[in-house]
Amino acid sequence: MIPIIIDCDPGHDDMMAIMLAAASDEIDLLGVTTVAGNQTGDKTFENALRVLTLINEEIPVARGADKPLLRELVTAPEFHGQSGLDGAELPEPGIKSLDIDAVDFIINMLEESLEKIVLVPTAPLTNIAMVLLKKPEIKQKIERIVLMGGGMHDSNVTPAAEFNIYVDPEAAKIVFDSGVPVTMVGLDVTNKALMSFEEIDGIIADKGVISSKVGPLLKFFANANKKIFGLNGAPIHDALAVAAVIDPTVVGTKFLNVVVDTSSELSRGATLVDIYGATERKPNVDVALKVDTPKFVGFMLDSIKKLDRKFA
Secondary structure, three states: OOOEEEEOOOOOHHHHHHHHHHOOOOOOEEEEEOOOOOHHHHHHHHHHHHHHHHHOOOOOOEEEEOOOOOOOOOOOHHHHHOOOOEEEEEEEEOOOOOOHHHHHHHHHHHHHOOEEEEEOOOOOHHHHHHHHHHHHHHHHHEEEEEEEEOOOOOOOOOOOOOOOHHHHHHHHHHHHEEEEEEEEOOOOOOOOOEEEEHHHHHHHHHOOOOOHHHHHHHHHHHHHHHHHHHHOOOOOOOHHHHHHHHHHHHEEEEEOOOOOOOOHHHOOOOOOEEEEOOOOOOEEEEEEEEEEEHHHHHHEEEHHHHHHHHOO
């Protein structure tokens, strides 16, 4: 099994990332850490606890940064609602959180592990950057960072930037420049990782303990993306990063140089991908450029059915 830690800001697609990891026979989910992003830090933390309570998984949860390294926090209520997980009522948290900061939790897990760990950040990269700043030598214990964020052509918060990188570009720059192997699962592929309205209706029709909650949540998220971007379904951005850990063939990547723009407000948080080698800078990131959408959607549907069977 592949040991991973998910660093997230739930968020509908973060919820699906957690569920996919928890349901997978290939993944050992060591912990979930949270950061402010899609909503404020208190809400994303509570949402992580609610999601794990829903699927009845006793996985360690630690709360991290409530704001970016240097910037004011930007959230995304237009996509995720005021709670961060609008669309269905999730159970009150029944999982006890850890009395340790997310950064210290990640460092401790890395130090204590006998094998290297994959970090899967699906949120602004504040916590991960702080891990690398606080204990630079710890990067030797990180197998890879497979993150959802950025994009070569696509953006969603400004004409230049994807939300997670835009919120904390300084943190993203630290991670991208760290020397740790990084896979960027960005909008170029995650916008194609769509669950259609028909597939979401199929989930709702299953009427299981999990599907009866997940279906309406995904319908809310799909409607928001339809209204704002004209997408015909719910792009399950964050879960694609987990899927790429489970089965790297779900995405096709190319090793390229990526620089994060932190200097211009106009292009703040842009991930500048040198696909043609114009700068002659050394490649530093495996950039996802292709996605096998049917395989990915199959993973998602199977994981929901598997979690439903736990309660059958």
